[in-house]
Each structure stands twice: as C-alpha cells, then as structure tokens.
Amino acid sequence: MRKETLKEALALEPGNLHTRDLLLETLLKTGPGNELEEFLHDSLMLFPNHLAFVTSQAQLQMQHKNYAAASATLERIDSSQTNEPVYLALLAASYQQQKRFQNAAPIYQRLTQLQPEKAENWLGLGICAENLQQRQTAIRAYQQALAKNTLNGEVVSYINQRLSALN
Secondary structure: OHHHHHHHHHHHOOOOHHHHHHHHHHHHHHOOOHHHHHHHHHHHHHOOOOHHHHHHHHHHHHHOOOHHHHHHHHOOOOHHHOOOHHHHHHHHHHHHHOOOHHHHHHHHHHHHHHOOOOHHHHHHHHHHHHHOOOHHHHHHHHHHHHHOOOOOHHHHHHHHHHHHHHO
16 A cells, blocks of 8 residues: 555656655565566666665666676766765675676775674675785685674685685
8 A cells, every 4th residue: 555655646746756765665675576677767767876776776686697787787876975885785796796806895895894793794805805816815804704603604614615725
C-alpha cells in the first residue's frame, strides 16, 4: 500500500526527491527486480548525482557482475568529496574486481581510517597492496583483517595462505 501511495505522489510530482527517497527505501526492501531498475533509471535521469540512487544502481550492477558499469555509475560523484562508507566500499570493490588496484588501494586506505574495525576494508587493502608489490603494507593489512576476528573460515584460510607466501 505504501509503495502505491508513493508512486501516486510521484506521478503528481516526479521531481519530489523526498518521495523518491522513500520509494527507494520501499523498493529496496522488496529486493532487486525490474521495478527497482526502472525506478533507479528514472531517478538518476532527474538526480544524476544523488548518492542514494547512485549507490543503489551500483549495487545492482555489482550483483550482475557488471563492475565497469558500477564504477562508471559511482564515478558520477567525486570520491574525494564524500566519506560515505557504502559508496567508498562499492567504488573500491568495483575497481578491485576490474584489477584496477592502483585506484582501489587509496580508497581502501581511507576506509581503514573511517572504519578501522571492518576486516573487509583491511582485506581489500591487503589484496590491492599485494598486487601492487607493496609487501609490507599487504602483510600489515592482512594481519589487521585477521585481528578483527569477524571473517569466515575460508577467508581466514586465504589470508593465512597469502601471509605464508609473503613471508
């Protein structure tokens, strides 16, 4: 019912950003689908740099393994102008998936400063540093990831394997 009410409100006033934000929240709860994709497309036409629309679109693109499209979507916003962890994590992951480690590493570095307790940020930094031949940085980052004690067994095994190879 809420979704239909919000859609009716947008039909009357398509440029109402607050209503669009509310509808986005509602559509995200129902999960990905054509309705969400169409809504995001229309919303980004009206508000191309709105962080919630940009990150939601990029998340969908990442789910479809379309990493180049995700990074292009995210690059609409200047990464130096935001400290939003969700945005930064998506951007770093999209670069990393494309093997653009030079782009991903400084973003992961920033994320480790913003969210030092998140093992995933340290893991991302470790992977990037290792691929950039920055051995000591990779070792420290992997050790930090392990120290958080939040990763599943497979990831812990991967990190231990990488640490053995680097030592």
